[in-house]
Amino acid sequence: MSLDNQSPELFGQTPWQTLGPFFHYGLPWKGGADLVGDRDIGARADLIPAGHDRLRRQGARGPIAGQVVDIAGFVFDGEGAAVPDALVEIWQANAAGRYNSASDRREAIPLEADFTGFGRAATGEDGAYRFRTILPGRVPGPGNSLQAPHAAMGVMGRGLLKRLVTRIYFEDGEGNDEDPVLALAPADRRATLIARRQSPAVYRFDIHLQGAHETVFFDV
Amino acid sequence: MPDRYAREDAGQPPSLHPAYASTLARSPRQPLVRIPQTLTETTGPGDWDRLMGPAMADLTTQHAGAPIGQRIIVSGRVLDESGRPAPRTVIEIWQANAAGRYVHANDQWDAPLDPNFTGAGRVVTDEAGAYRYVTVRPGAYPWKNHPNAWRPAHIHLSLLGPAFATRLATQMYFPDDPLFAIDPIAGAAPEPYRRRMVARFDLATTQPSWALGYLFDIVLRGPDATPADAAA
Numbered sequence: 001m002s003l004d005n006q007s008p009e010l011f012g013q014t015p016w017q018t019l020g021p022f023f024h025y026g027l028p029w030k031g032g033a034d035l036v037g038d039r040d041i042g043a044r045a046d047l048i049p050a051g052h053d054r055l056r057r058q059g060a061r062g063p064i065a066g067q068v069v070d071i072a073g074f075v076f077d078g079e080g081a082a083v084p085d086a087l088v089e090i091w092q093a094n095a096a097g098r099y100n101s102a103s104d105r106r107e108a109i110p111l112e113a114d115f116t117g118f119g120r121a122a123t124g125e126d127g128a129y130r131f132r133t134i135l136p137g138r139v140p141g142p143g144n145s146l147q148a149p150h151a152a153m154g155v156m157g158r159g160l161l162k163r164l165v166t167r168i169y170f171e172d173g174e175g176n177d178e179d180p181v182l183a184l185a186p187a188d189r190r191a192t193l194i195a196r197r198q199s200p201a202v203y204r205f206d207i208h209l210q211g212a213h214e215t216v217f218f219d220v
Numbered sequence: 221m222p223d224r225y226a227r228e229d230a231g232q233p234p235s236l237h238p239a240y241a242s243t244l245a246r247s248p249r250q251p252l253v254r255i256p257q258t259l260t261e262t263t264g265p266g267d268w269d270r271l272m273g274p275a276m277a278d279l280t281t282q283h284a285g286a287p288i289g290q291r292i293i294v295s296g297r298v299l300d301e302s303g304r305p306a307p308r309t310v311i312e313i314w315q316a317n318a319a320g321r322y323v324h325a326n327d328q329w330d331a332p333l334d335p336n337f338t339g340a341g342r343v344v345t346d347e348a349g350a351y352r353y354v355t356v357r358p359g360a361y362p363w364k365n366h367p368n369a370w371r372p373a374h375i376h377l378s379l380l381g382p383a384f385a386t387r388l389a390t391q392m393y394f395p396d397d398p399l400f401a402i403d404p405i406a407g408a409a410p411e412p413y414r415r416r417m418v419a420r421f422d423l424a425t426t427q428p429s430w431a432l433g434y435l436f437d438i439v440l441r442g443p444d445a446t447p448a449d450a451a452a
Contacts, residue, residue, distance in 0.1 A: 004395060004418040005296075005436050013229045013301055014416055014439045015409035017391040018240075019376065022322040026314025026340045027378060029272060047325040052338045054282060056273030077245040091264065091384045101263035103221040103383060118265035142256050152260050152384050159242030161233040161408050163387055167260075181255050189250070209246045219227065219252035220261045220385050 016162035021085045023157075024048060024122055028087060031058025033121035035090075035133040036068055042121045061114035066095025066134030070202045071168060071195060074127040075155065078210030082127025086157035088207070090119045090131055090168070092150070097137030123157075135170065141180040148175035148182065155207055164217045168205050169194045185216045192216050222443035224257045225385040226301060231413025239404035241365050257385060264383040268310035268344060279313070279341045279355035287337035289318025289356030291431040294392070294419065297349040298379065300442030305349025306386075311438070312378040313341035313353060320359030320373075329362055354431065360399055372399035372406065381440040392436050393418045 003010050019027070024047040033042030038060055045053065071090070075083040093099050098109040100117045117136075121129040133151070141147040148169055155164045169176055171194050176182060185193055192215045195203035208215050235247035265271060280287055298306040316322045316339060319331040323338050339358070343351045358373050374391040381387060393400050395418055400406055406414050416439070425433030 003412050003415040004420050005392075005416055006420045007415070010412060010416050011301075011303075012231055012413065012416065012439060013226075013441055014388060014390050015231045015233055015413055016389060017233075017376075017405060017409075017417070018242075019378070019389055022316075022324040022327055023314060023376065023378075025323055025338065026376065027312055032271075049323055049325065049333075051283075051335070052323045052340075054276060054338050054340045078249070079245050081245070083246065089387075091260070093260075099259060099263040100265065100267070101383075102266050103263045104259060116265050116267055116271055118271060139259050141258050147258060147260070150260070154384075154387060156389060157246075159240075159246035161235055161237060161240065161243060161247075161405070162228075163389070164235070164248065181258065184253055184255055186253075210249055214248055214250050216250070217248050217252050219254040220257060 018158060018161050019087060019156050021158040023087060025052055025054070028120050028122040029055040029058065033119050033129070033131045034058060035115065035117065035119045035131065036064045037132060039132055041130055041132065042119070044122045044124070064112055064115045064134055068132065068134055068201065070130055070132050071205055072128065072130040072202060073204055073206040075123050075129065075207045076127060076209065080211065083157060083209065084123055084125045084127055086123045086155060088121050088123065088129045089154045090133070091152045092117050092133065092136040093139050095134050095137050097139045099139070138175060145180045146175060148179040149173040164209070165220050166207070166215050166217050167193055170203060171196050189216050221262065221382055223262060224444040225262065225383060225441045226444045229301070231409055231416060233408035237404065237408040240408055261385045262383050264380055264386065266308065266382070268380065272310060272312070272342060275343050276341045277343045277353045279337070279339060279353065282338055283336040285336045287317065287334050287356050291354065292357050293352065293354050293425055293427060293431045293433045294375070294436055295350070295352035295425055295433065296435050296437040298345045298351065298438045298440065299349055300440050302442040304442065306381055306440055307345055307347045307349055309345050309379060309381055311343050311345070311351055313343070313375060315339045315355065315375040316358040316361055318356050318359050320361035331359070331361065357394070365404060370399050372397045372403050377438065379438060379440065386440045388438070388440055390438070391417060395419065395421055
């Protein structure tokens with residue numbers, strides 16, 4: 001028998017594969033990009049034929065502590081064209097700096113059951129995505145360091161064989177100058193990791209997969 | 221949960237794989253910046269049903285009638301690379317129908333849709349990391365990557381795992397599919413590791429007079445085995 005999934009000599013990480021272009025009826029649910037309320041953002045209902053929407057819609061939830069903001073932007077390819085079939089995910093702490101995860105055991109910091117900290121958004125035909133969330137609090141970094149407020153981001157989609165990982169920092173975030181991860185990005189490209197405040201409650205964060213403005217992507 | 225996860229192993233594809241033409245303009249040209257794993261990367265959402273809703277483990281009973289196609293049972297375990305089970309983790313599933321057509325506005329090739337098949341599912345692993353779902357075997361379908369290009373039959377799978385660092389999306393392929401060996405997407409993962417994505421037919425999980433069984437284990441990144449000072 002030829003080698004396959006069950007061959008002990010092959011045991012190891014399952015390889016990444018692209019989502020392809022047809023993930024919209026399987027992954028991004030309505031409201032998946034609104035981490036604090038019940039706005040109907042994140043999914044692409046226009047791509048799902050009637051009678052085939054099997055994904056849930058985000059339910060109601062209680063108030064979430066913190067400053068509510070939109071994080072919005074576009075995904076571009078190396079030729080500057082919009083990417084209409086990307087999927088963007090974010091993962092972040094709550095306003096107090098606690099992750100809603102069994103692996104964050106810092107019991108003294110408040111947890112909010114209704115704030116998962118995870119969001120998912122499909123890009124539109126124009127390459128745009130939008131999350132509604134709260135500004136994350138600061139979390140510990142390596143050693144005794146403290147990280148500046150940030151959200152982890154993953155970018156997937158057609159033409160992306162594996163997830164690209166980046167981070168969103170905020171231009172007026174406390175501690176950007178001393179953040180241990182931001183400091184690892186080349187100084188001349190660091191700005192690609194910083195969301196710009198467009199209005200009091202909207203941050204702009206574009207993702208360039210390639211090209212002169214290529215976003216800094218991380219090996220984690 | 222580990223303080224650090226292993227980095228990707230030799231089986232992972234590169235972002236740029238010219239044979240898969242869409243990677244040309246969508247893969248970074250600058251080197252990835254290696255960062256330490258902090259609490260951000262070693263935590264992850266666990267409350268999957270709050271996020272995505274209840275399980276949908278039978279893709280053949282979502283509509284008024286039964287879908288056309290070969291009914292199959294796919295089962296296996298989600299493990300980490302040290303062999304430990306990954307319990308209570310969600311697997312999201314999507315696929316084409318038996319004719320190779322996706323329920324998607326942008327899939328318009330000349331194959332029939334099946335009113336009784338959507339092709340979207342979702343299961344969560346039990347305490348032993350085990351999962352099982354029922355569906356129909358998807359068909360192959362043409363794509364425009366190169367002349368006369370056809371994707372091998374495959375099922376898309378998406379997993380969160382225990383941490384941001386363990387996220388995985390992959391595709392499950394079928395044994396003895398002649399398209400597998402010439403597929404630029406499967407072929408982006410180096411040999412022999414790409415064969416980790418080929419399910420095995422299994423008579424023991426085949427249900428008599430009802431459905432064929434396939435085994436497919438999914439292996440996520442596990443604890444980093446290197447000493448902390450060596451990794452720093």
